[in-house]
Amino acid sequence: MRIGLFIPCYVDQLRPAVGIATVRLLEAFGLPFEFPEDQTCCGQPFLTAGERAQACRFAARFVDVFADYDRVVTPSGSCAAMIRSHLAELVSDRRARALAGRTRELCELLVECDADRGRVGRFPHRVGLHASCHALRSLRHGQPSESRAGASAGGGGGEGGGEGPAGGAPAADDGRAPLDPARRLLAAQAGIELVALARRDDGCGVGGIFCVEEEAVSCRMGHDRLADHERAGAAIVTSTDVSCLLQLEGLARRRGSPLVFRHVAEILAEGWLGPDEGADGPSPSCGPASPADGPPPIGSPPAGAPDGPR
Amino acid sequence: MGHVSRARDFVADAERTTWHDAALWFVRAKRDAAVDLVPDWERLRDAAAAIKREALARLPELWLEFESKATRAGAVVHWARDAAEANAVVTRLLRERGITRVVKSKSMLTEECGLNPWLARHGIEVVDTDLGERIVQLRDEPPSHIVMPAIHLRRSEVGETFTRTLGAPEGLSDPDALAALARRDLRARFLAAQAGITGANFAVAETGSLVVVSNEGNVDLGTALPPLHIACVGLEKIVPAKRDLPVFLRLLARSATGQAITAYTSHFGGPLRTAAAEGAGAKTQRQLHVVIVDNGRSRLLGQPAFREALACIRCGACLNTCPVYRRSGGHSYASVIPGPIGSVLEPARDARAHAELPHACTLCGSCSEICPVQIPLDRQLLAWRGVLASSGLHPRRRRLALGFAAALLARPRLAALAGGLGRRLARVLPPAVVARLARPWTRERALPPLPAASFRTLYRARRSTARPAPATSARGEAAPR
Numbered sequence: 001m002r003i004g005l006f007i008p009c010y011v012d013q014l015r016p017a018v019g020i021a022t023v024r025l026l027e028a029f030g031l032p033f034e035f036p037e038d039q040t041c042c043g044q045p046f047l048t049a050g051e052r053a054q055a056c057r058f059a060a061r062f063v064d065v066f067a068d069y070d071r072v073v074t075p076s077g078s079c080a081a082m083i084r085s086h087l088a089e090l091v092s093d094r095r096a097r098a099l100a101g102r103t104r105e106l107c108e109l110l111v112e113c114d115a116d117r118g119r120v121g122r123f124p125h126r127v128g129l130h131a132s133c134h135a136l137r138s139l140r141h142g143q144p145s146e147s148r149a150g151a152s153a154g155g156g157g158g159e160g161g162g163e164g165p166a167g168g169a170p171a172a173d174d175g176r177a178p179l180d181p182a183r184r185l186l187a188a189q190a191g192i193e194l195v196a197l198a199r200r201d202d203g204c205g206v207g208g209i210f211c212v213e214e215e216a217v218s219c220r221m222g223h224d225r226l227a228d229h230e231r232a233g234a235a236i237v238t239s240t241d242v243s244c245l246l247q248l249e250g251l252a253r254r255r256g257s258p259l260v261f262r263h264v265a266e267i268l269a270e271g272w273l274g275p276d277e278g279a280d281g282p283s284p285s286c287g288p289a290s291p292a293d294g295p296p297p298i299g300s301p302p303a304g305a306p307d308g309p310r
Numbered sequence: 311m312g313h314v315s316r317a318r319d320f321v322a323d324a325e326r327t328t329w330h331d332a333a334l335w336f337v338r339a340k341r342d343a344a345v346d347l348v349p350d351w352e353r354l355r356d357a358a359a360a361i362k363r364e365a366l367a368r369l370p371e372l373w374l375e376f377e378s379k380a381t382r383a384g385a386v387v388h389w390a391r392d393a394a395e396a397n398a399v400v401t402r403l404l405r406e407r408g409i410t411r412v413v414k415s416k417s418m419l420t421e422e423c424g425l426n427p428w429l430a431r432h433g434i435e436v437v438d439t440d441l442g443e444r445i446v447q448l449r450d451e452p453p454s455h456i457v458m459p460a461i462h463l464r465r466s467e468v469g470e471t472f473t474r475t476l477g478a479p480e481g482l483s484d485p486d487a488l489a490a491l492a493r494r495d496l497r498a499r500f501l502a503a504q505a506g507i508t509g510a511n512f513a514v515a516e517t518g519s520l521v522v523v524s525n526e527g528n529v530d531l532g533t534a535l536p537p538l539h540i541a542c543v544g545l546e547k548i549v550p551a552k553r554d555l556p557v558f559l560r561l562l563a564r565s566a567t568g569q570a571i572t573a574y575t576s577h578f579g580g581p582l583r584t585a586a587a588e589g590a591g592a593k594t595q596r597q598l599h600v601v602i603v604d605n606g607r608s609r610l611l612g613q614p615a616f617r618e619a620l621a622c623i624r625c626g627a628c629l630n631t632c633p634v635y636r637r638s639g640g641h642s643y644a645s646v647i648p649g650p651i652g653s654v655l656e657p658a659r660d661a662r663a664h665a666e667l668p669h670a671c672t673l674c675g676s677c678s679e680i681c682p683v684q685i686p687l688d689r690q691l692l693a694w695r696g697v698l699a700s701s702g703l704h705p706r707r708r709r710l711a712l713g714f715a716a717a718l719l720a721r722p723r724l725a726a727l728a729g730g731l732g733r734r735l736a737r738v739l740p741p742a743v744v745a746r747l748a749r750p751w752t753r754e755r756a757l758p759p760l761p762a763a764s765f766r767t768l769y770r771a772r773r774s775t776a777r778p779a780p781a782t783s784a785r786g787e788a789a790p791r
Contacts, residue, residue: 009719012765013729014758019765023772035769041719046712048673050695050704054716061720133674146342146631146680148351199335203633207672209708212750214670216318219754220327220637221672250755 077135340568379518417509
């Protein structure tokens with residue numbers, strides 16, 4: 001199986017550590033992948049801003065770059081949703097539909113490969129899982145709180161056709177609500193405590209250019225999410241999407257909140273593989289710019305934390 | 311300026327935003343609990359969507375059937391192409407009879423047509439009889455929600471309004487006392503009314519009858535006391551048969567307010583025939599006039615991308631669940647119908663005036679999931695953005711910025727170069743300058759700590775120096791740790 005690794009443009013520039021964590025996971029689980037260097041943005045910001053013609057150009061390029069891979073994997077629920085839900089409608093190319101069906105968000109791929117079977121990770125922290133709207137409602141990572149679709153037959157499938165499971169997220173055997181792959185993989189880490197949120201799927205307020213155009217509402221949405229995680233006692237907030245995390249982290253840092261923000265890939269890589277000991281030293285850029293204004297490094301459990309099985 | 315600035319003003323009152331959001335979330339939670347008691351909820355949604363699809367496909371024949379059945383039952387049916395025609399029909403009916411005092415129950419259609427100010431200009435007094443609607447009428451404000459028109463007001467604000475308009479004592483804010491006061495005032499107006507105007511939730515083709523749901527008894531009172539009942543019905547309200555009603559009634563009350571059923575479900579099959587009316591003889595013959603209003607609906611029917619929005623039953627669930635509506639208030643939309651459904655319907659009526667509404671949305675998709683008739687609202691909002699952009703109705707600044715970003719991102723090598731340069735600049739420039747450049751992101755948000763190298767660079771370094779990846783090992787063999 002050939003896997004194409006798609007690193008979203010903003011992850012490439014702003015959170016490369018998430019890409020590196022993804023690479024470490026793929027390597028550790030023996031999933032052979034390539035990173036095609038001529039990849040670029042998937043076109044989502046242009047589509048959601050109404051610039052369809054621009055979006056089509058990016059989508060066509062995505063098809064050209066990735067059409068030959070058996071799977072495309074990306075550490076972003078939102079970009080994966082863009083590909084699965086819109087690629088075929090933007091590109092008339094016959095390959096587009098099949099490619100949409102072969103594209104996976106990272107946690108989906110890991111679950112598909114049973115990455116967590118018989119493998120023990122360890123991440124002894126209180127973690128709040130922020131549901132990315134697109135991972136939840138478009139990729140069907142779990143059941144949206146307003147939906148009852150899991151209650152009757154069928155579960156929730158994605159819109160992408162082609163090969164592979166329609167939705168990517170595995171439906172429970174009894175046809176009930178689809179499982180959330182990120183939650184499942186996080187829960188496989190010993191010592192982790194996933195806190196219960198009062199509103200488990202209210203949005204963070206990013207929404208493409210919404211976060212700058214509707215800045216006031218966007219920030220208010222983010223503040224409300226942060227408050228929920230704080231009340232629930234989370235020490236670390238995680239998500240399948242860097243965009244959500246940049247929004248929440250930006251607000252938290254400005255108001256001096258001690259919350260730490262880590263992408264799911266970073267937590268899984270650390271839980272299963274330990275700190276990155278690559279050529280550039282541990283997590284070269286996911287940490288704060290200077291120790292003074294950033295969150296404490298994670299990975300060293302607080303004193304007295306329960307020692308999970310290794 | 312637009313939704314952006316009105317929303318900013320709303321959010322600036324943090325405390326109000328908090329309770330507005332909480333009040334709507336309370337209704338959302340009540341809806342969730344009510345829905346949990348219906349095991350076949352999603353199948354009910356399927357059924358409703360299918361009935362609406364059928365009704366929209368057979369719209370002309372269903373309305374003709376309605377007209378003939380309603381006429382046979384003694385109602386008079388009028389057709390209005392637009393708001394002006396609808397208002398003219400209503401005015402004519404009232405003027406012919408010398409009527410100057412009218413009571414009206416809640417109707418989004420008459421809001422859309424601007425019927426109240428129109429009648430006022432023609433010397434006819436209209437009193438809204440739904441409590442929330444009455445409150446905003448006394449404040450000379452439009453409703454901020456299609457089911458809870460005064461949801462944006464605190465109790466104390468209602469008290470102040472009643473002090474100013476109904477002679478309530480200063481400082482009154484007890485809800486029961488406020489409601490009692492409004493009821494006393496309304497009762498006199500009901501008794502004095504010469505005609506009652508209502509909307510309709512459903513028009514049934516099979517029987518020629520109308521169905522109106524309400525919670526306050528004002529629909530029944532307003533149609534039973536005066537001898538003339540005028541019902542204004544939007545073209546999208548038709549359903550084929552009586553047996554379709556249970557599907558919608560079960561969905562509507564639960565989606566709107568979390569009730570299993572509204573307190574009143576009033577069926578009108580022709581003019582009311584009460585013992586009192588019949589005893590009074592032909593001189594006070596009661597009359598029912600039905601005004602069927604298009605006002606742009608048939609045009610929407612011709613647009614496949616947006617047609618399904620005509621299935622809307624005005625439950626307001628998409629407003630309650632919308633994270634933007636909850637935090638920006640209904641008035642921020644400056645439209646008759648706010649929230650997700652309003653942001654789809656309003657640009658169809660006037661694209662230029664409402665071009666920014668489809669952007670008052672993060673595309674979270676909750677509206678489409680909650681909609682009892684499965685309108686794909688998020689897809690329609692996205693579709694509107696495309697239509698409006700290509701019609702030149704998007705701000706130039708946005709188009710230029712996106713064009714620039716697209717030109718850069720289409721060249722990965724150039725984009726990598728620019729990214730690296732940008733990150734380096736951000737480190738050497740004074741933070742205040744960087745923050746300034748990155749506005750409006752940085753008004754309330756810190757910039758993320760910027761990494762020295764991009765993923766591409768780190769990955770290349772890793773591939774050239776690090777041990778070879780265990781690319782060939784079977785699944786599960788590459789042991790972590």
